[in-house]
Amino acid sequence: MRTRAARKDGPMTTPQVLMCRPTYFTVSYRINPWMRPEEHTDTDLALRQWDTLYATYRDLGFGVELVDPLPGYPDMVFAANGGTVIDGIAWTARFRHTERAAEGPAYGAWFARHGLTVREASAVNEGEGDVLLVGDTIYAGTGFRTDPVAHAEAAEVFGREVVSLQLVDPRFYHLDTAFAVLDPAGGPGSVAYLPSAFDDASQEVLRFRFPDAVIASEDDASVLGLNCFSDGRTVVHAPQAEKFAADLAERGFGTVAVDTSELRRGGGGIKCCTLELRPDREA
Structure with a gap:
């Protein structure tokens, strides 16, 4: 299901993203509450759902690059x-x-092969799963995967303000499962989040910085509805997150529903499959 709405009339940057085909996707171990290796995983279905997401991005005009999957690493699809x-x-x-x-x-x-300036991490961090950019500010999650000291490392690497957010619900073990960037440029209404996924102090930070945020329901977050991807005008989201989609449309966003329910068995959704490649601002 698809609806479109132009939220802004000004110029916007077309996203460039990196994806990884789920050739070897399965659930053979358990490192998050979503994973149940005792249950059957339909790799063919995961491939079809991923293909739909890939085609959706291309249809929206996104630039899409691909990294080759490694045999034996079923979670590499979560780019x-x-x-x-x-x-x-x-x-x-x-x-x-x-x-x-x-x-x-x-x-x-x-x-490295594609000409980016590579900075090797010294602290445990799990990429954009826990490091999200809104405007000029990085919001960084911790609590289950990324080490808090990695937040200071991110500030040094990127030369930007980093705001730490503490996750407390193991179902939402990465920031991108509980906090969605709707408008990468920042400003009012630029994010959505599930308050109960964060500790009290982080909730205060979010209320202060994003007073007009979309507040997600538990039902929508529990189908990884917040694990969506937006270019600032159109949000690609899980079809099961029905109230979230309605809230987005009310705010003037276009919406495109793409089902990644089989990949959700591994604990990931649309955003997990999508690594944004942001070029040098002077390029």
């Missing part, structure tokens, strides 16, 4: 965790769990 790219600088990921450890170097090698 957002592979690093963070801002201003042409690629800060590599260092995964907390050994099951995903080889993904960091694989994405780092792709960054």
